[in-house]
Amino acid sequence: xxxxxxxxxxxxxxxxxxxxxxxxxxxxxxxxxxxxxxxxxxxxxxxxxxxxxxxxxxxxxxxxxxxxxxxxxxxxxxxxxxxxxxxxxxxxxxxxxxxxxxxxxxxxxxxxxxxxxxxxxxxxxxxxxxxxxxxxxxxxxxxxxxxxxxxxxxxxxxxxxxxxxxxxxxxxxxxxxxxxxxxxxxxxxxxxxxxxxxxxxxxxxxxxxxxxxxxxxxxxxxxxxxxxxxxxxxxxxxxxxxxxxxxxxxxxxxxxxxxxxxxxxxxxxxxxxxxxxxxxxxxxxxxxxxxxxxxxxxxxxxxxxxxxxxxxxxxxxxxxxxxxxxx
Numbered sequence: 001x002x003x004x005x006x007x008x009x010x011x012x013x014x015x016x017x018x019x020x021x022x023x024x025x026x027x028x029x030x031x032x033x034x035x036x037x038x039x040x041x042x043x044x045x046x047x048x049x050x051x052x053x054x055x056x057x058x059x060x061x062x063x064x065x066x067x068x069x070x071x072x073x074x075x076x077x078x079x080x081x082x083x084x085x086x087x088x089x090x091x092x093x094x095x096x097x098x099x100x101x102x103x104x105x106x107x108x109x110x111x112x113x114x115x116x117x118x119x120x121x122x123x124x125x126x127x128x129x130x131x132x133x134x135x136x137x138x139x140x141x142x143x144x145x146x147x148x149x150x151x152x153x154x155x156x157x158x159x160x161x162x163x164x165x166x167x168x169x170x171x172x173x174x175x176x177x178x179x180x181x182x183x184x185x186x187x188x189x190x191x192x193x194x195x196x197x198x199x200x201x202x203x204x205x206x207x208x209x210x211x212x213x214x215x216x217x218x219x220x221x222x223x224x225x226x227x228x229x230x231x232x233x234x235x236x237x238x239x240x241x242x243x244x245x246x247x248x249x250x251x252x253x254x255x256x257x258x259x260x261x262x263x264x265x266x267x268x269x270x271x272x273x274x275x276x277x278x279x280x281x282x283x284x285x286x287x288x289x290x291x292x293x294x295x296x297x298x299x300x301x302x303x304x305x306x307x308x309x310x311x312x313x314x315x316x317x318x319x320x321x322x323x324x325x326x327x
Contacts, residue, residue: 005319006293007182008141012315013308014259014289015068015137015282017301020044020061021267022278023101026052029274030229040268044304053101059304062278063101064134066093069314071135071157075142076318081153083120083160090161091115106132110161124163130244130279132162136171137286140178142322150179151204169207170241173214174283176204177249181290188256188291194221197253213242217250225254228269237275244276248283255288259296262288 024041025033028050033040036048044059053062070089074082094111106127113123125132136154143150154175155168162168180186180200187193195218202214213235220226220234231250236243248266255262266281289297302308 001323003184003293004144004182004323006295007184007290008144008319008322009312009315010259010288010292010294010296011137011141011178011182011286011290012072012311012318013294013297013302013305014263015134015286016061016065016311017289017297017305018263018266018281018283018285019065019278020059020305021263021301022281023053023056023060023062024048024051025267025270025274026062026276026278027274028270029272030270032274033268033270040264042264043298044301056101057306060306061101063107064131064279064282066101067107067131068134068137068282069311071138072141072314072318075138076314076321079321081139081142081157086157086160087111087114107161120160121163123161124159125161126164127162128164128167128241129239130170130241130276130283131239132164132167133158133171133174133241133245134279134282136175137178139171140175141182141290141318143175144179144183144322147176147179147183147185147200147204150175166207166209167241169205169210170245173201173205173210174245176201177287178290181287186291188253191221194253194256198249210242213246217246220250221253226250228265229271232269232271232273232275237269237271237277237280239276239279244279245283248280249287251280251284252287252291256291259285259288259292260298 036050046058047054074086090111106125110123135157139153139157140150151172155172158168158171186197205211235247251262251266263285266284
């Protein structure tokens with residue numbers, strides 16, 4: 001159980017740290033990053049006035065982590081995924097506008113619909129942005145002992161706000177990836193291991209689009225390493241859920257021995273046109289943190305992360321649930 005705790009804590013902090021670092025350059029192209037920061041992001045720093053969220057302080061994360069931590073809180077406090085409680089948290093979050101972190105309209109619209117008394121089928125939005133899938137990471141951690149359960153629960157969590165099958169499929173596969181990693185059922189040590197991991201994820205995918213992106217990822221991994229800018233061109237780094245998910249996985253699998261290198265590669269994958277770097281790095285950080293454990297994350301990054309003590313307390317409460325019930 002100690003190894004499981006190390007992995008879950010690594011996944012939680014890894015995802016949020018990846019998001020916080022990636023937020024610094026979200027939607028910036030390479031030239032804008034140079035003007036804003038003088039070069040690639042190598043660690044936490046104050047956001048540039050050119051950033052999408054210039055008002056955030058050093059070490060602050062975006063709405064992807066806010067939504068993910070809400071889902072984690074539901075599991076920690078209820079011991080299962082209580083849809084009503086999750087909706088309550090979302091509605092309350094939307095009301096507190098000053099706490100928003102450049103949120104997508106999808107979560108806001110879904111929360112407003114629930115707040116107006118609509119049922120889930122009416123409140124669901126038809127959107128495919130990756131931020132709709134990131135809460136599924138919490139489902140994968142909760143269902144660490146069963147990839148089948150992880151897929152079902154990850155897709156379910158995403159479906160509370162999103163009604164697009166590609167989005168919910170991506171969410172389910174993300175949950176499987178987290179479950180496989182923290183459950184210790186996968187190794188990244190050899191190329192065969194890494195390709196086998198993607199094969200496992202593909203077996204769970206239900207839509208042709210998600211399968212196609214995983215197939216493309218397999219091709220890229222077989223060809224060898226790519227520079228972050230090249231990944232942005234080949235796999236894409238936009239907000240389309242399967243695209244951002246595949247890129248995040250690439251950076252994790254290509255840097256499986258170094259959390260720092262993996263996350264920084266994801267963060268600096270803005271390319272010539274910019275991209276959803278915080279979401280890509282969220283995926284990379286969650287998978288690598290879960291694989292390598294909390295101890296792999298640079299201590300300075302943990303210390304500089306916004307609300308780290310609250311996140312640690314929430315993670316401990318979550319861990320009490322999964323170690324008591326076995327997931």
